[in-house]
Amino acid sequence: xxxxxxxxxxxxxxxxxxxxxxxxxxxxxxxxxxxxxxxxxxxxxxxxxxxxxxxxxxxxxxxxxxxxxxxxxxxxxxxxxxxxxxxxxxxxxxxxxxxxxxxxxxxxxxxxxxxxxxxxxxxxxxxxxxxxxxxxxxxxxxxxxxxxxxxxxxxxxxxxxxxxxxxxxxxxxxxxx
Numbered sequence: 227x228x229x230x231x232x233x234x235x236x237x238x239x240x241x242x243x244x245x246x247x248x249x250x251x252x253x254x255x256x257x258x259x260x261x262x263x264x265x266x267x268x269x270x271x272x273x274x275x276x277x278x279x280x281x282x283x284x285x286x287x288x289x290x291x292x293x294x295x296x297x298x299x300x301x302x303x304x305x306x307x308x309x310x311x312x313x314x315x316x317x318x319x320x321x322x323x324x325x326x327x328x329x330x331x332x333x334x335x336x337x338x339x340x341x342x343x344x345x346x347x348x349x350x351x352x353x354x355x356x357x358x359x360x361x362x363x364x365x366x367x368x369x370x371x372x373x374x375x376x377x378x379x380x381x382x383x384x385x386x387x388x389x390x391x392x393x394x395x396x397x398x399x400x401x402x403x
Contacts, residue, residue: 231283231286231287231290232287232290234283235283235284235287238283299313299314299338300312300313300314301313301314301338303379305377312376312377312378317334317372317376318334318336320371320376321334321345321347321372322334324367324368324371326360326363326364327352328351328352328355328363328364329349329350329351329352329364330350330351330352331349331350331392332347332348332350333348333349334346334347334348335347335348339382341382341383342380342381342382343381343382344383344385345372345381345383345384345385346385346387347364347368347384347385347386347387348387349364349386349387349388349389350390350391350392351388351390351391351392352391352392353393353394354394357388361388364386365384365386368384369381369384
């Protein structure tokens, strides 16, 4: 889907660019274009639908571009064999997959500062959890895995923000650590 929207957006931009060039050099009759614009203006609902689809595609294209820039940021370090680069997106995906009994959903956000890597984890916790104990364990595990498994030693901070306490699932028992 992502590739289709990018392709479609590029085709629209190419067509619009060619249209303006042909109009400027006189290859397109101005009178014919006026007629097309008048007929488009008379068909309000289809024009609004096509306009909304193009606008939505454009906004989505911008979103994908910004997201790709974010996922393109990397953390690099050297080991005896050479340089290693890990994208922030890869670290975020890695952190999402860490399994915590207390956490129903984790949305990590990473940023690179002069002090090092800052990790902000937005969590939805399971009900009936001791929050101080759980957050200490979560922060410690995140640090342990990022340093031990990914090899990233320069962690400035690990902040946990609890966005929601989830409802109990029907038929599920909560296990406490």
